Amino acid sequence: MTRLGKAASDASVAYRRLPMVARYAINAVLVALFLVAGEALIGVKVVSRYQTGVLEQVGIYIIMAVSLNIATGYLGQLPLGHAGFMSVGGYASAIFITRMMPTMGLAAKDMATGSPAAVALFVGGIVFGGLCAAVCGLVIGIPALRLKGDYLAIITLGFAEIIRVVITNIDSVLGFTLTGGAAGLTGIPAYSSFLNVFLVVAVTIFLIHTMMKSRHGRAVLAIRDNEIAAEASGVNTTYYKTLAFVVSAFFAGVGGALYAGCIGVMDPSKFGFMKSVEILVMVVLGGMGSMLGSVISATVLTILPEALRAFADYRMLAYSIVLILVMIFRPQGLLGSYDFSLSHVIERVMNRDFPWRRRRTKKTTEEVQDA
Amino acid sequence: MPSEKSKKRPVLVQVETPNLIPERDLGTIPVLQAEHLGIDFGGLTAVDDFNIAMGHTEISGLIGPNGAGKTTIFNLLTNVYKPTRGTILLDGYSTAGKSVTEVNKMGIARTFQNIRLFDQMTVEENVLVGFGNAMSTHLLTDLLRLPKHWRQEAEFHEKALELLDIFDMRRYADARAGNLPYGAQRRLEILRALATGPQVLLLDEPAAGMNPAETEELMENIRQIRDRFKIAVLLIEHDMSLVMGVCEVVGVLDYGRIIAKGTPEQIQSDPKVIEAYLGKQGVK
Amino acid sequence: GGGSDTGTASDGGDASSIKVGVMGPYSGDVAQYGLACRNGAQLYFKQINADGGVNGKQIELSVQDEKGDATEALNVYNKMVEDGVSAIVGDVTSKPTIAVAQASVADNMPCVTPSATTADVISFGDNYFRACITDPFQGKVMADFAAKQGYKTVATIYNSQGDYETGVNGAFVEQAAANGITLTSEQGYAQGATDFNAQLTAIMSDNPEAVLSPNYYQDTGKIITQARQLGYKGVFLGADGWANIVGSDQDYASPEDLEGCFYDSSFVASNDDERVKKFVEDYKAEYDEDPTNFCALGYDAAMIVAAGLKAAEEEGAEAGSDDYRQAVIDAIAAGTVEGVTGSISYKGTGDPAKSTLIITFKDGAEEIFDTISA
Amino acid sequence: MAAMLSVRDLHVSYGAIKAVRGISFGIDEGEIVTLIGANGAGKSTTLNTVAGLIKAESGSIEFRGEDIAGVKAHNVLKRGLALCPEGRRVFTHMSVAENLEMGGYTRSDEENRETLAQVFDHFPRLKERREQQAGTLSGGEQQMLAMGRALMSRPTLLMLDEPSMGLAPVLVEEIFAIVKQLNEAGTTILLVEQNANMALTVADRAYVLETGTIKKSGTGAELLVDDDVRKAYLGG
């Protein structure tokens, strides 16, 4: 009885594909070009210092948004405590780096030089920050992931608030100086630069991409689409939910680590609920589950308040109106769940498969539907 | 432990046997055996004293009026509900205390009465999720895109397409599962269940919403699946043409209890069954 | 008003003007302090421009909002540096100020914060000054004052998530112990809390003679009102966050409830001092409201900056150059300014040596109880 | 006599997908009319549009001489047109009794008491389970509830979308018997069915829908013996 869809399978054979190595090579070259060009433009001051600063924040919020997108867009949960992980990562990394500097014979200004020791410490610091956040993610995830929907949202919110209260109070309770308490942690060396922020962005995006395009990522997506069916299909839902949550927390911690190195001050009160919401807005506005969407909207929403400076007192009002209007007119987010793949575009060009020539192909899909 | 065994069990090996007769009562352990299974919801006894023993390549049917407890039995067999009473043995191993996932890994796969696909994923990805039981790459291997990752992806890409061919669905491989026509969705659910490498396949109303022509084709496919993979199939259905056409044994459930058991012919002429379930029309 | 009334960026402005940055939170939940500082600073620069400017040059302001956020404060700072400001009045609250302070060291940018009281702020480089006194200093002043008043038992209630409140509270507790005063209880509360009954009930179980509320006037208003409702009759002590608690157009606590309480501050609108009187008049004329402590500090910070600029101009340094900035810093560090919050001079650090007023409430009005000289 | 419901050149789209492409049909007072067709033919879309749940792109829908295209669903119901939707859509967290009560939302309590008794006559199982949460009913029980709920509004034209889906044979028979009964009691019925055999048997007239257009029409008996129809929909 099995009739092979002959025409259809022929078509898929004829469609020319890029080899995987070429795909990765193209992307790697583009990233390298972007970094080199960026550095050069900053070097000759075409990109000003103010713009560089804003760009670094853009990079940090890209990491925050794509990491939250793992839990929100891919796992389908609604965590409202992402800022908590960010603060843990920031504090952990800042404390680690400041404490290690004397041991490694580095001064604050050496962190910007790019010497091997500084680079090692930088990497160690952000990984340490990420790991601390991941541990918190694990501690939070185990009870939280037993809950569904909005209950999960609120429990993560609760944990983040607890993290904040703990960071604010442990110094006075334990009687030593670690977090700086309510006064904040100050004097953090400026270890984040345009180059290393965007290197970390590239690595983060690469790792999230490779995770999602693998059996592990598919398991996570399956849970989002239908948890009961995923369980019945052999997906260990507890494990994969926790994994997605922990990975999300890890990268949030990395983002926080870069933040600390960029701003130089950690203020516990800034990592409350509103910061989590700000990051969530980026993800939803970009389109849930779309990495490019997260990247674009993190970029736009970080630049927007700066761009709206001209409106002075009205800028936050304008910001909120933009938010409402975008949602009313693009409820699925800017990009929906569309994700951009340069390789696919190249393949299309290779196959002369352009939108204006697609009418014919479209008709065939319609026929398929009618069948 | 069966779960370890089943982890290593290669999926979807086509077993070459000329003999396709169900091996009931051949002295081997039944692949699925349930004894005195029962569950209560509050005051309601949804299933009571349910017994079944299935041979390794048997196709059995479960019919009964609406609300008789058929779906509930599937939920018990897959540990979605914890039984109030009774035991379930798969290939001789008890499934008591196992999670739904573990039961699937042990070898029971199912479809759902109300279709549950991974709507936003492609058809191929749906099948690949099922293949997760057989894939073995470590997270780091995948993250760093080591050669093993590529080998495995390529291997299972082929396997998925082969599986889709069973229902002539290769052309849909890149379509979003949620966009498929209804009938194709039902079939995809079956394929996903197959991909998990089961010994027993449970189908809950696979022909619901299909017209007679489609139903006939489905019937053929179910036989074919059993023959190729040598697995047991237990199905729930209200469409008598399917039940009578494909099942070797049929059990009839009413108010949570089995009221009749036997070959389709025996069932069809059982007055109890006609009264409770088939009605005059059902006997055609 | 406000916003970015900057012209196009050019190093140091053109020959006839000097560019100065004014930053602070003008939106968000600490906007009232930022706006008050901004109003004060703008008033001073307006007056000096009307008087012919500095060395004949007009002061041109770049006013930027940072929402009370360190990140935005850094952005604003970078923007100002690019716009070629010669000095900055700001920032207002502690954490953003620290972020700016850390970044400004490398530029040696002269900055005067009207109001960032955390000890750290001026510790990163010689270019940062403040117009106000510090949290720890205030805590110490009030603890000494408590001892002088002869209180034997005190309690405190403070916002445990605020750097200002914890700063004052910590120093007070320490100094009170040193002065032999018994601390009966120390109660914290969370940012944004409105109900203090639980903490006050706990405090009142020991019936201390005085209670320190080193919080801002809105919280303190609620605390005192609730305490009086609960029947507490003792004295409340506070710090300069209290300024504005009565007067202006509304009272945050009723004058009866405040009768006989004390706080320290460097400014009170009812001061008889001639300079203060003139400032209050000018401010009212400009903005149609009473100036607060923050307005006065903004005004003084602007005055300090202007004095520095004047010296640099007179020295003939080239606008926008390193020398120019150093000249401004040197002039501020060496000079003395007669501000509306007192006579301000710097003795080797960015902390001012200035006198402090102890203010009390009598018959429903604020009045100076004592002046503690520097 | 003018048709009770007449649909002319109806077009309906979901975004880019054209689900219904210019269909016209009519139902006379007292008739049972059925729409049959494969999955995705546009049957449900047609019913939902008539009921006011979906907006038509173009075309007219006249009910008792009044154009109801674009009238909101809750106002369509008030004119005596009820839809028992595909997939049951009972209120899962409400009890059976409350579901039925919602069915009679536009009616007075007194009327509801009477209708409820009739509904319980048709579906004794619902009476047994009146306090059970509807979400825990079996598929068949939910279908009965959905039909009972639609009847509570005492419609003059009842539209049923695949009422026999997922039901035991004996119940399918019962449902069709009820359909006939209701019709005899004066309710006009528009029936959409996958079970073409049964549908054509009870129907006075039938339309065959294919990819959004009407391919064939005739009396139930005619289509039952039509070769094309037999091949495509009757499995013979």
Added chain:
Amino acid sequence: MQILNGLQLGSIYALVALGYTMVYGIILLLNFAHGDIIMVGGYLSWIVMARLGLNPALAVLLSVVGCMLLGVLIDKIAYAPLREAPRLSILITAIGVSYFLENGAQLVFGADAKVVPAFGDFGTVSVGGANLSVTALIIVAVTIVSTVVLTFLVQKTKFGKAMRAVSEDMGAARLMGINVNNTISFTFAVGSALAGIGAVLYCMAYPQVSPTMGIMLGTKAFVAAVLGGIGSIPGAVIGGFVVGFAEVGASALGLSVWQDAVVFLLLIIVLVVRPTGLLGRPMTEKV
């Protein structure tokens, strides 16, 4: 003494939590703007009494009616166009509305807190030797009455049942002849009127209003609603009291610095033990 403190605080949380629960119950929206509606209610009271010097009764009236209208208006403008959209989109819109109200209020009224004059001189009564504030007693009483009225409205009236039907399946509700938009508007009206009452009670107890006052109050009440089981009316009230007593209790035990942590920890413990809150209905999905 501490018990009355807990009751008073808990009552206000409970009243605000009721508003969250109402709106959540019908369109599954965590209405982030709810706290800000209370803020607007507070400013309305302030305008009537402090600016215009009018009667407190008028302030109560204007606050309640004003909030009600505002709630309905927000629904019509910002939420109604998104009825069919993914839930998260409406959530983001709600956040946008919340920002809008906060920043708008700041532009109109300034950033600084305004002092709301007393609604009346209620004094204290002494019961069994303890001096109880009449204000606190009024607050508790109003909350109890509101809860009873609301429970009756939702459980017993036809309109209440229509609300539940809409919350389950809007399409099916339409087919029953229910005007979905009116039902949702009505829910917003009731929920926002509760916010108005909450605003008045809040101003009686803590007579200051500021543009950002809704954030903390909203968050706490939100926690209360979830703790009690969001969507459940008695749950919201119980949740409100639990949060109120937890805060007061933490301070009484000398843990005032950890007050927030205690509340959230309690929340977590409750949710771990009962994943849908104290009175939430279990989320069973028939397989």
